[in-house]
Amino acid sequence: MQKHIISALVVNRPGVLAHAAGLFSARGFNIDSLAVGETEQPEFSRMTIVIAGDEAILEQVRKQLDKLIDVVKVQDYSNVPHVERDLALIRVHTSVGRRSEILELVDIFRGRIVDVSRNDVMIELSGTEEKIEAMLDLLRPYGVREMVRTGRIALTRSARE
Amino acid sequence: MQKHIISALVVNRPGVLAHAAGLFSARGFNIDSLAVGETEQPEFSRMTIVIAGDEAILEQVRKQLDKLIDVVKVQDYSNVPHVERDLALIRVHTSVGRRSEILELVDIFRGRIVDVSRNDVMIELSGTEEKIEAMLDLLRPYGVREMVRTGRIALTRSARE
Numbered sequence: 001m002q003k004h005i006i007s008a009l010v011v012n013r014p015g016v017l018a019h020a021a022g023l024f025s026a027r028g029f030n031i032d033s034l035a036v037g038e039t040e041q042p043e044f045s046r047m048t049i050v051i052a053g054d055e056a057i058l059e060q061v062r063k064q065l066d067k068l069i070d071v072v073k074v075q076d077y078s079n080v081p082h083v084e085r086d087l088a089l090i091r092v093h094t095s096v097g098r099r100s101e102i103l104e105l106v107d108i109f110r111g112r113i114v115d116v117s118r119n120d121v122m123i124e125l126s127g128t129e130e131k132i133e134a135m136l137d138l139l140r141p142y143g144v145r146e147m148v149r150t151g152r153i154a155l156t157r158s159a160r161e
Numbered sequence: 162m163q164k165h166i167i168s169a170l171v172v173n174r175p176g177v178l179a180h181a182a183g184l185f186s187a188r189g190f191n192i193d194s195l196a197v198g199e200t201e202q203p204e205f206s207r208m209t210i211v212i213a214g215d216e217a218i219l220e221q222v223r224k225q226l227d228k229l230i231d232v233v234k235v236q237d238y239s240n241v242p243h244v245e246r247d248l249a250l251i252r253v254h255t256s257v258g259r260r261s262e263i264l265e266l267v268d269i270f271r272g273r274i275v276d277v278s279r280n281d282v283m284i285e286l287s288g289t290e291e292k293i294e295a296m297l298d299l300l301r302p303y304g305v306r307e308m309v310r311t312g313r314i315a316l317t318r319s320a321r322e
Binding site: 034 | 168173174175176178179182183185186189190191192194195196197198199200201206207209244246247248249250252275276277278280281283285287305306307308309310311312314315316318319320
């Protein structure tokens, strides 16, 4: 099933998030990821939802979302040229003598080491889903101890006049 | 009021997000940011919530959250050594002859240009809240057209033996 990235500009008010999440769960949609953060206007937040599901039902939910009183604008990025990014913090086990191999990988993927102890390092990595997955595939053999991810955010690309 | 960063490890099932968001909105808490994404285990997601509010009521909500059937573990990072990161995509207006000034700033803050047109650039920037705010303060005079942010994620630092 195609993944959809849906963005909603919402008014900062208690309840809007619970309402929006309720719309999706009422239809049995499981949300792959969700990111809610500040925008260029202090009174608004932007929710970015990644979801897979039946196209027709998703379109209904999108419309219901658009009708919520605190939702200003809803956009589906699926068929629009856009930039997507995700952020991960990854704690990886570093066995004796193998730390330098991990540092090399971090360098190649333009990640950053943000914490280090005798037995592990914490890596900050931002990029596309594919880039993060590629790095994770290479890190797993060392032992991925813990990971937290923001989920994807997106913005439309500017038209090239 | 002190900001709290609360993390919840949850089972990937429809409804858990709506439940959790409902707990906070029922008490009138407005969520500053929320990020829900994958973890090192495919069956779990991690929710990271940034929230300000009365300490005692927040502690109640934290306990209620911990009791939800699909919530595995709740952690408040407030008094624990941890690493925090946020990610932003920022579209900035570039007037004639001033693009190079913006590129300089992006370089200093170790951001990346991810899209460019005749009149604007899109910047990817990850880092602490303070770093992103500092960059935004310097970008605002040029004209911040659009911004989307993931909200914060966090992991505890490793003990230094």
